[in-house]
Amino acid sequence: MDFDPKKNYYDILDIPETATPEEAKKAFKKLAVKHHPDRGGDKAKFQEINEAFQVLWDERKKSQYDAYRKWWFSGGFGDGGFWWFGGQGGFDVDFWDLFGSMFGGGFWGGEESRANVGGDDIQVSISISFEESFLGTSKKIAYSRNVKIANIQDKTCSTCHGRGRVAKRVQTPFGIMQSQWACPDCGGLGKTYTKDGKSLDNPFEKRKDTIEVKIPEGINDGVYIKFTGKGNEWLDGHDGDLYIKINITASSLYERKGDNLYIKVPVTIFDLVLGGEHEIPHPEGKFKVKIPKATQIGDMVKIANKGFGKSGIFGKKGDLYLIPKVDIPKKLSKEEEKLWQQLAAL
Template sequence: MFGGGIPFGHFGGMPGGGGAPAEDVDTTKLYETLEVDKSASKKDIRKAYMKLSRTHHPDKGGDEHKFKEISAAYEILSDDNKRAQYDKYGLEGVSGDDVGAAGGEDLFSMFFGGGGRSRRAGPRKGPSVNHPLKVSLEDLYNGKTVKLAVNRKIIEGTPSECTACKGQGAVMEVRQLGPGMITQMQRTCDQCKGQGMQCSFKSERKVLEVHVEKGMMHNDRISFRNMADEVPKCETGDVHFIIQEKDHELFKRKGADLLIVKEISLNQALCGFSWKMTHLDNRTLVIKSKPGEIIKPEMNTKEALPYVKVLPDEGMPSKGNPFVKGNLYVMFRVQFPETLSPEVVEQLKKLLPEPDVPEEYDPMEVEEVHLNEADLRLFGKGGAHQSSSEAHDSDDEGGAQPVQCQQS
């Protein structure tokens, strides 16, 4: 369907290819569920959801069905595309999307209880297309619009009912298993490939403008509704572009925060450092230590955590609100010298606080020892070890016997 191996993802539109909504479409039920006006802002909707979800949460004695209604209503109204579809077409406009635990097929029964207004009958949805769209961290920071060509099949002319299966998409096949024994099997119709309709197709090429929003994350979707291949008697499926974030040589990302691992020398750790870096928007930043500041090998915590400092508001933009940014964390690794010359050692003893005070002892009476490098993962594995079977055999043969008490 797609030319040139171009990767793809997801958008929004109107089921059935558009058209005017029915006159009796209900576009207020979700707002009533969240107890807000139709003109409510996203902030008001979120505030109402947080309040109602706390009140009706099943873990706090609330009604589980009511909680599901609140969650589904919030999921639709907090999404700009879904909210626009709902405001125009009601639940039909969002019933094709996965909403809440109930799914799109259950939206009407969820909000109208099955005894009220039922879901409007309509064609089932054709297959959608998902493809990855590889994006650099710079593009996710700054935003980007790319043009991608879509080649799809569209129906040419008017489809006609398949004569072989009479529009059922499947035919019954009778097979004889043996004398007096037959079986009936249903199989997909070969002529219409299970569609129940016969038609001819032609190829259509469309150029889509795919907008990568600032702050989007790995596996986020950019969706175009009804842009997949057309299928007879079905609503056309969607084209989904799935964001695939590329690894960056300098920055590591988690949510809206960024992390840099910076190696510095012992001299820089004690006497100060300064380094220049280029941010994701091509700004040049010079990061310096404060006068007299010491960079330590580890944080002063119970756990052995790396030494980390933070630069506020220099992380990634937030999706939907790019003016609010995360933070930039710098994790330091202090590189100690392998050896020092005696001259340098003497100078450091004079310059650095708390030099070593030599112990007084007679080397003829006291044993001098030196330490070797070690791996803490080997702690507890020293000495000679017996296998569990050897230890068991030793007990059976009577290594340590219980004390027997005798009375005279």
């Protein structure tokens, strides 16, 4: 990759000269998201950030850059302009990997990989209640994504002749060096686009979309539901995917462990000693359960097949466990106290 010793890459990434590669990467990610042309950012600014990052996150290149800069400022080059690192370095792979994970390939995919790149994946999170996670539900999600602009004309890019990448070979004091990068005129697409005679930066526009998400009963917290092709659109059908992340709001009433459902039920000491009937809450609706006689403190009352999951021949439902929470009377009347004393004397 080229670098220009006159440019201060540290200023561009807003990091000190002592910054580690990790710090450079962090700064780059932040700025790249902000300035990515795919997201309406300025292409030139983005390329500058890109260029700075490629140099500063690689210790070898960073030290070369620092050396070049020293040399440059001491008058070594004259007005030589750009310089290139050797093409063999790990940069291409690492860089596209990093970028791929941020934007799913996006505009900046290389020539060889272009057939494989696609639109970005999109992730949206939604929250559902504990009860909804038990019963299943359906939600309408609104989100925005890139879609192809209708009725546009395209032309093979004259800068890269459709390859999407440009390369340069340059004689330097260290021998011939070569590098290639995404074509600046078509952003790596290999084509340029116009609509009604006006040229477009890219053939996509943001559009609001809604999607109906059927959430199955018994879904777990943190699960993703994938909608293939519902992410950002791409040119030749390799549209990105939409991932809906399900967050289940914690409940003060219920708890889930595996497919079992746990409910805390307030009871009296009489309920435990003598047994008693209790109405308990349940996502499917309240119902009455019997607390057996002589239930011990700490014992749970199991009710089979009232937990999570599907019932039926192939399905296996979890169980429901009641956790009796004993309320010891805080205040006794004289008479009550006498009765308790009589009990105690037995």
